[in-house]
Amino acid sequence: MTAALLLIGATLAHAAWNIALKSAGARGAGFLAATLLVGVVAFAPIGLPALLAGLPSTGDGLALAGLLVTGSAALQVTYFLLLQRAYRVADVGVVYPVARGTGPLLSILGALLLLGERPGPIVLLGGAFVVAGVVVIGLASAHGAGSDGAPGASRDGAAAQRRVRGVRAGALVGVVIAAYSLWDAAAVTRADLDPIGYYWASMVVQLLVFGVLVARRPVALADARAHALADARAHPWAVLVVGILSPLAYVAVLAAYQLAPVAVVAPAREASVVLIALAGWLIFREPHPARRLLGSVVVLAGIALLALG
Numbered sequence: 001m002t003a004a005l006l007l008i009g010a011t012l013a014h015a016a017w018n019i020a021l022k023s024a025g026a027r028g029a030g031f032l033a034a035t036l037l038v039g040v041v042a043f044a045p046i047g048l049p050a051l052l053a054g055l056p057s058t059g060d061g062l063a064l065a066g067l068l069v070t071g072s073a074a075l076q077v078t079y080f081l082l083l084q085r086a087y088r089v090a091d092v093g094v095v096y097p098v099a100r101g102t103g104p105l106l107s108i109l110g111a112l113l114l115l116g117e118r119p120g121p122i123v124l125l126g127g128a129f130v131v132a133g134v135v136v137i138g139l140a141s142a143h144g145a146g147s148d149g150a151p152g153a154s155r156d157g158a159a160a161q162r163r164v165r166g167v168r169a170g171a172l173v174g175v176v177i178a179a180y181s182l183w184d185a186a187a188v189t190r191a192d193l194d195p196i197g198y199y200w201a202s203m204v205v206q207l208l209v210f211g212v213l214v215a216r217r218p219v220a221l222a223d224a225r226a227h228a229l230a231d232a233r234a235h236p237w238a239v240l241v242v243g244i245l246s247p248l249a250y251v252a253v254l255a256a257y258q259l260a261p262v263a264v265v266a267p268a269r270e271a272s273v274v275l276i277a278l279a280g281w282l283i284f285r286e287p288h289p290a291r292r293l294l295g296s297v298v299v300l301a302g303i304a305l306l307a308l309g
Contacts, residue, residue, distance in 0.1 A: 003259035006252045007268050013249035015275035017242045019283070024238035031239070032080055036207045038243025040200070047200025054194035068187040069198065073205035075180035082176060086169035094166030095173065097277075100270050101134035102174025103181065107266035110182040115190075119263040122305050129302025130267040136295030137277045181266050185257040195254035203247060264306050274299050 040047075056062050086095040108127045111117040119127075187193050256265045274296040 003256045003265070006256040006259070007265065007271070010249045010252035010256070010269055011271045011275065013245040013252070014269070014272040015279070017245040017249070018272070018276050019279045020238050020241040020245075022279075023283075024235040031235075032084075033207065033210050034239045035243040035246065036203055036210065038239055039247045040203050040207055042244050043196070043200050043203075043247060047196055047203075049197075050194045051197030051201050054197045064191060065193060065198075068183070068191055068193065069201045070205060072180060072184055072187065072198070072202040073209060075176060075183060076202060076206050077209050079173065079176045079180060082169070082173050086166070086173055090162055090166030090169050094163055095170040097134050097137050097273060098167050098170025099173035099177060100273050101131045102171050103177030104267035104270055105131045106175060106178030107181045108263045110178055111185075111262040111266070114182060115186065115262060117261045117263050119261060122308055123261075123263055126302045126305030126308075127263065127267040129305060130270055130299050131302075133295045133298030133300075133302060134270060134273050136298055137273060137292055178266075182262065184254055185262045185265075188254050188257050195251050195258070199247060199251050199254060268303055268306050271299060271303055 056065055083095070083099070086099075104127060108119070108124070111119070184198075187198055188195050253265060253269050256269075277292045277296060280292070
């Protein structure tokens with residue numbers, strides 16, 4: 001029951017910050033740095049004490065914790081950079097569903113092969129339903145995406161190439177999603193690290209990594225600072241919403257990993273895709289509502305099976 005409540009909260013928070021991000025139209029390293037800074041500062045009063053209280057007492061334990069935090073930060077930074085690149089070369093309506101469908105599928109396989117989990121057939125069927133529903137939603141988004149005003153066959157060919165790029169880029173992002181899901185699940189279950197302290201430390205390292213990436217060139221550092229300030233001024237509410245709700249959603253997922261198998265949690269968290277797909281139709285007036293609703297029903301059926309399993 002507790003795991004279910006955590007996943008419901010994570011789903012609502014994840015959908016909310018993605019809708020806020022879409023509404024603001026903000027992107028770029030400056031925006032990411034601004035949201036990370038908000039998250040680090042906002043959660044410091046609980047993150048730092050949780051980190052200190054949960055630190056291992058042995059040298060080997062401390063070294064392992066440092067490795068896990070550093071690895072988590074590296075995977076998260078890779079995820080953000082790949083996702084931004086994917087959004088530059090393809091449509092978000094293709095990239096996002098493919099990534100969120102590939103991620104849980106690979107997470108289930110990783111839980112079987114790497115973490116030794118043995119989910120029952122109902123759980124596996126539920127996971128398959130979730131992935132299938134996400135793909136249906138993605139096909140609805142992809143069908144209406146990529147129109148650039150070019151005439152006839154030229155427009156269709158360009159749209160098809162953009163969809164192919166979107167599928168490839170989304171699948172690569174999905175691999176990274178699976179990687180950080182399994183890595184972080186192992187950190188809070190096998191290494192028994194506190195989810196709040198662990199992810200707060202990961203955010204601190206992520207912020208440092210972004211700083212190092214732009215500080216390699218003074219001009220880039222100045223540009224990043226200027227963009228961060230510009231984004232904060234232009235979209236202050238989006239910076240706050242993303243900066244607070246994004247880590248809150250993921251900490252809830254990490255806590256759920258301690259209570260339920262990865263093979264259940266990883267696909268169940270993708271219920272946010274349903275809310276985002278519905279928001280795309282109702283708020284942003286994106287096309288093909290029938291396909292979005294069909295995919296949403298399939299995802300919800302899969303989540304119901306996961307609950308039964």
